[in-house]
Amino acid sequence: xxxxxxxxxVARRAGVSLxxxxxxxxxxxxxxxxxxxRVEQAIAELGFVRNESARQLRAGQSRVLSYLVPSTDNPFxxxxxxxxxEAAGPDGLALVLCSSDGSPESEINxxxxxxxxxxxxxxVTPIHHAPEAELAALARQGVGVVMxxxxxxxxxxxxxxxxxxxxxKLAVEHLIAQGHRSIGFMGDPQLHGQVAERxxxxxxxxxxxxxxxxxxxxxxxxxxSIEAGWLAGETVCQGPDPVSAVYCANDLLAxxxxxxxxxxxVSVPGDLAIAGHDDIDFAAGAAVPLTSVxxxxxxxxxxxxxxxxxxxxxxxxxxxxxxxxxxxxxxxVG
Numbered sequence: 001x002x003x004x005x006x007x008x009x010v011a012r013r014a015g016v017s018l019x020x021x022x023x024x025x026x027x028x029x030x031x032x033x034x035x036x037x038r039v040e041q042a043i044a045e046l047g048f049v050r051n052e053s054a055r056q057l058r059a060g061q062s063r064v065l066s067y068l069v070p071s072t073d074n075p076f077x078x079x080x081x082x083x084x085x086e087a088a089g090p091d092g093l094a095l096v097l098c099s100s101d102g103s104p105e106s107e108i109n110x111x112x113x114x115x116x117x118x119x120x121x122x123x124v125t126p127i128h129h130a131p132e133a134e135l136a137a138l139a140r141q142g143v144g145v146v147m148x149x150x151x152x153x154x155x156x157x158x159x160x161x162x163x164x165x166x167x168x169k170l171a172v173e174h175l176i177a178q179g180h181r182s183i184g185f186m187g188d189p190q191l192h193g194q195v196a197e198r199x200x201x202x203x204x205x206x207x208x209x210x211x212x213x214x215x216x217x218x219x220x221x222x223x224x225s226i227e228a229g230w231l232a233g234e235t236v237c238q239g240p241d242p243v244s245a246v247y248c249a250n251d252l253l254a255x256x257x258x259x260x261x262x263x264x265x266v267s268v269p270g271d272l273a274i275a276g277h278d279d280i281d282f283a284a285g286a287a288v289p290l291t292s293v294x295x296x297x298x299x300x301x302x303x304x305x306x307x308x309x310x311x312x313x314x315x316x317x318x319x320x321x322x323x324x325x326x327x328x329x330x331x332x333v334g
Contacts, residue, residue, distance in 0.1 A: 005046035013042035026063070029090040065095050065305065066114050067123040067148070068107065070192070072099045074224060074252060075280040076297055077125065080148060083301025084123060091309065093120065102127060102223075108134050115141055121308040123301075125149045128193055144308040148300060150193060152319055158307040160300050160320045164194045167293040167324035168201025171247045171275045172216070174291070174326055176209045178333065180245040180273060186219040186232055186257065187249025195224075195249045198277060202247055217243060221253055229256020237266050245273035245332070251280045251292055258331065262287055273332040289329035296322050 011021045016039060023031050024039040031039070042048075065088055069077040078097070085095040098114075100107035107127055111134035114122055121144035124135070135145050135157065145157040152159035175183050183206070189196035199218070206216045219235055221228040229248060236246055236257060248254035254276030261268050268274055268288045276283060279294035303320055 005048040007048075009046055010039065010042045010048050013046060014039045025092070027091050062118055062120060063093050064117070064119045065093050065121045065123065065308065066098055066119050067095060067125075067301075068098045068100060068110050068114070069125050070100055070102055070107075070127045071224075072097065074250065074278075075282065076250070076278045076295070079280070079297035080125075080301040080304075083298030084305050085301070086298070087302040087305035087309075100127060104128075104131070107131060111135065111138065114138070115143060119143060121146070121305075123148045123304045123308070128191070130155065146304045146307050148304050151321065152317070156317060158304075158317050158319065160303045160307065160322070162295045162300070162322045162324055164197035164324075165201040165204070167277060167295070168198035168247070169205045170201075170324060170326040171198075171277065171291075171293050172202040172205035173209070174328065174332065175245045175247060175273060175275060176205060176211070178245070178269075178273060180243075181211060181215055182217070182243045182245075183215060184217050184219040184236060184243040184246040185249070186221050186229065186236075186246055186253050187224070188221055189218075191222075191224065192249075198247075198249050217241065219243075219246065221249070224250045224252055226252050226256035226259070229253035229258075230260045231256075233257045233260025233264075237261060237264055237272065243272075245269075245275070247275045247277075249277055251276035251278045251283050251290065254290055254292070254331075255282060255286055258286055258288060258290065269330070269332050269334050275332055279327050283327075284329065286331070288331045291329045291332040292327055294325045294327045 007021050011018050021039055024036050067081050067084055081097050088095050098110050108131050115138050123146050125148045138145050147159035149161055151161045185199055185202050187195045189199045219232055221232050254274050258274055261272055266272050276290050276292040279292040283290040283292045
């Protein structure tokens, strides 16, 4: 056994071409199982170790994908990352999760750094508006870009997203069907584009039900967090203009509001019905199981990586939109 074995030595021992050895090392899913096992056996017998640093410099790219998210506090994004990692694994790609922590400046700096690191592809969920200049710079460098949880809207890259307008409409239609005529929408539509679209869907539900616009009241929340939901709970439960139901722009807000209600002896759903959005794992396990708009989180990640993988000279950019589903639980139905 020698550590100086080359790719040519491996190909000769396995009786295959150099291209086949390269595929086993870089794209194992493309090689038939029998052939792959023969090449891997030759690698083991020869003690072949590739010079990864040199290979990356020659290729001009690393074997790394990155997913840039607004926050890692929300399990929604880590679930999307899990799906992306599952899809990247068979091709021997690593996925690095980065967070801008809600800072547009940090988002731009991360994208510039990822370009300098020559990553193979970038998945990005922008804070609000996509940083077009930085994404265009990545594309010029040959780095694949896919927008996640946000439609690309004619931009020169692919996207995977969920119909947030439909999701907001589903949630409020359900609350109206339960007899609620005074409904709060908790979230800041200026914070994220998804929140604005969920509010748009909520308003559509109110209008189509023949209710006045005043039937839906905006309840500000400066962040998409449990703490923000708790703090807004005082406005909901103790304010001068009470509502009988609240649709929260994400599950973290809903869980914070639920905690406030339970701790202040507000019956859910008797005194206050609560619906969330995302259907994170914690939703079903809450003190009062939470009604929520389910999004195919891991499927978003897997599809994003598949779109990256399909990029070649004949690639046509795609915008894949998933349909959400309402999961009804005890927080809205007594």
